[in-house]
């Protein structure tokens with residue numbers, strides 16, 4: 158018996174070493190943690206239960222039969238994050254460069270299937286040279302098996318990808334179909350074709366970092382949701398994100414003890430809106446003053462800064478926030494902002510996360526660049542996402558809500574449940590200046606008359622009361638009491654039931 162126990166321990170030791178000491182040192186020398194160290198950091202101490210530690214590949218070409226490291230380049234299993242179940246796979250770059258073989262894919266699929274059956278998130282830690290070259294089409298088949306599961310799991314369990322090394326070629330499409338991608342600056346990259354191929358085909362000279370590094374994907378392409386300095390910070394932030402997320406689409410949002418009074422009054426909000434309607438202010442301040450403990454987890458903070466998306470808690474429960482940001486492009490909706498917010502709204506709706514919308518939007522951004530690139534279709538994504546969402550929707554208009562953008566931003570007409578406005582709200586078809594120029598074209602030569610017309614228009618329309626008279630705004634509230642009003646509204650909506658008509662699926666303007 159003792160011998161067998163020793164053999165088990167010896168086999169485990171060998172498996173834990175992955176590709177061996179030298180390669181582990183090389184991994185560390187690059188500032189990267191190993192696959193196992195990453196899992197240790199991600200999960201609660203001692204909670205990791207590993208599967209398939211002794212799985213080996215079955216390839217025989219290129220002398221592969223003589224090299225069968227236990228685990229086959231990926232560590233898989235389950236554990237907890239702050240006591241809540243998650244499944245995890247972590248590719249081991251020290252074993253064949255973390256490349257994906259048939260058996261490596263089977264290990265990933267096993268935990269994805271379990272996660273789907275048991276209703277808990279999957280965290281995928283990607284650090285891989287792509288398809289295992291020695292295995293050819295078997296490896297491609299393995300990727301497709303993973304892709305298929307990514308799609309079936311979408312909207313059922315949260316899927317989070319941490320990119321902590323290379324992720325290239327078709328391999329990028331697995332993370333691309335997950336809900337959130339977090340990247341590490343300088344040591345991770347994602348691209349469909351690498352710098353060499355790009356140079357050959359297009360003559361563009363570009364480094365891997367420029368082509369597909371964390372900064373590129375969080376600022377330009379919006380492929381990734383956040384970028385961090387190193388492995389440790391990335392994993393700590395992943396834990397923070399998981400704390401906000403439901404385990405599945407049927408679990409309901411997580412709630413946790415809270416120590417922040419839901420009725421907390423914030424007198425400073427009464428002066429948040431500047432006297433001049435064209436002066437910007439930081440919408441983030443409002444979000445933080447509404448949120449429990451001021452805690453906001455921003456998604457895509459570095460992309461389309463004219464709209465803010467992220468998670469907060471109210472009375473300990475997760476709420477998704479979408480907010481126009483007047484500090485950037487005056488808070489206009491453009492293509493990037495519409496895409497960013499639409500995807501976020503759909504994530505919230507899929508996982509039954511209530512949505513708080515804070516509105517200060519002068520309209521859609523004008524210009525040929527916007528029209529030629531399809532603002533009609535992209536703007537429609539956000540409209541579509543809000544209109545189909547059945548989760549509790551609470552909206553607060555702080556200042557401008559003009560034109561189509563008023564309709565889009567979770568208005569009453571798109572089944573907003575509770576629609577509040579601050580007294581500073583201006584809800585109209587357009588701003589006073591533009592309206593007067595169209596209505597009183599004949600008086601164009603008379604600036605004084607136009608100024609009077611503008612003042613008249615502002616008096617009549619630049620307020621929340623026209624909308625409130627029609628019931629499109631449920632109540633005009635004091636800025637200082639926003640947290641209390643919003644928290645009570647969501648509490649009132651806790652048992653909301655609303656269903657869309659049966660359909661196979663909708664046809665959102667992709």
Ligand code: HXC
Pocket residue numbers: 180252253254255256285286287288289290291297300301323325326327328
């Ligand atoms: C098998 C691989 C491998 C792969 C790396 N290795 N990639 N083994 N299949 N795809 C092995 C290397 O042989 C080496 O083994 C070890 O991993 C580390 O690789 P190095 O090249 O020494 O590391 P580094 O210099 O850091 O370069 C990393 C790399 C490079 C940029 C990822 O290895 C590389 O370009 N690999 C090939 C990438 C690729 O073309 N993959 C297929 C893409 S197509 P030793 O024994 O020396 O430690 C694809 C399609 C997916 O992925 C399709 C899905 C639909």
